[in-house]
Amino acid sequence: KNQVEQSPQSLIILEGKNCTLQCNYTVSPFSNLRWYKQDTGRGPVSLTIMTFSENTKSNGRYTATLDADTKQSSLHITASQLSDSASYICVVSARGAAGNKLTFGGGTRVLVKP
Amino acid sequence: KAGVTQTPRYLIKTRGQQVTLSCSPISGHRSVSWYQQTPGQGLQFLFEYFSETQRNKGNFPGRFSGRQFSNSRSEMNVSTLELGDSALYLCASSLWVSSGREETQYFGPGTRLLVL
Numbered sequence A: 001k002n003q004v005e006q007s008p009q010s011l012i013i014l015e016g017k018n019c020t021l022q023c024n025y026t027v028s029p030f031s032n033l034r035w036y037k038q039d040t041g042r043g044p045v046s047l048t049i050m051t052f053s054e055n056t057k058s059n060g061r062y063t064a065t066l067d068a069d070t071k072q073s074s075l076h077i078t079a080s081q082l083s084d085s086a087s088y089i090c091v092v093s094a095r096g097a098a099g100n101k102l103t104f105g106g107g108t109r110v111l112v113k114p
Numbered sequence B: 001k002a003g004v005t006q007t008p009r010y011l012i013k014t015r016g017q018q019v020t021l022s023c024s025p026i027s028g029h030r031s032v033s034w035y036q037q038t039p040g041q042g043l044q045f046l047f048e049y050f051s052e053t054q055r056n057k058g059n060f061p062g063r064f065s066g067r068q069f070s071n072s073r074s075e076m077n078v079s080t081l082e083l084g085d086s087a088l089y090l091c092a093s094s095l096w097v098s099s100g101r102e103e104t105q106y107f108g109p110g111t112r113l114l115v116l
Helices: none
Strands: A002-008 A012-013 A019-027 A030-038 A046-052 A056-059 A063-069 A071-078 A084-095 A101-104 A107-114 B006-008 B009-011 B021-022 B031-038 B042-052 B055-058 B062-067 B075-080 B087-094 B111-115
Touching: A002 A084, A019 A030, A019 A084, A019 A107, A019 B111, A030 A063, A030 A071, A046 A056, A046 A063, A046 A071, A046 B087, A063 B087, A071 A084, A084 B009, A084 B042, A101 B042, B006 B087, B009 B055, B021 B087, B031 B075, B042 B075
Parallel strands: A012 A107, B009 B111
Antiparallel strands: A002 A019, A019 A071, A030 A046, A030 A084, A056 A063, A063 A071, A084 A101, A084 A107, B006 B021, B021 B075, B031 B042, B031 B087, B042 B055, B062 B075, B087 B111
8 A cells, every 4th residue: 555654743943943854655656756835724835846766856945855765755944934834745656557646645744933 | 827726715514515616727737636635634635637537536435526627627526515524625737748747736725615
């Protein structure tokens, strides 16, 4: 069964500090891995999307890494800002005969305090 | 370019009723997917439509159905509502490219449904 596990479930950090979120998956055959940011009451917004051959991808202060061998990904937030307070969702896409299927992680809720 | 829009934003229904939610994708996007998000289950995939055809379906009962129109706008319908159907229903659109390469999904703000 395809699964995506994220850790920690929640995180509190001080403004200006860095943090790293983890995503482990057991999805196959692997197509790509995405990180989304979801503010409270809003739809998710794509941060990065990585295929099998990509080890790292950045989007501003967000840097995602992918280790396809160990089936792990991380999202690093640098110099956190209050606006980074949100849920971060890891999504893994599996290839299927009828099209790719997405498996969603439970998300990590990040709270940045001043 | 306008983003994905969903209507209504909020909805209150009672058990046994049916509901129809609407989604207008980004102009030029032909793929529309629907998701259910609850605090307990997180985001779960409902179905995906492309060119008026359902291309993918999640593990939801037949009470959940959808369709896509020729202008790519999509609707989803839930019949015989149950308390557990209370959730945020998200629609996402994406380009579709003939190479099969996946494109980024852009989500709408969602419709929050409360079933009493």
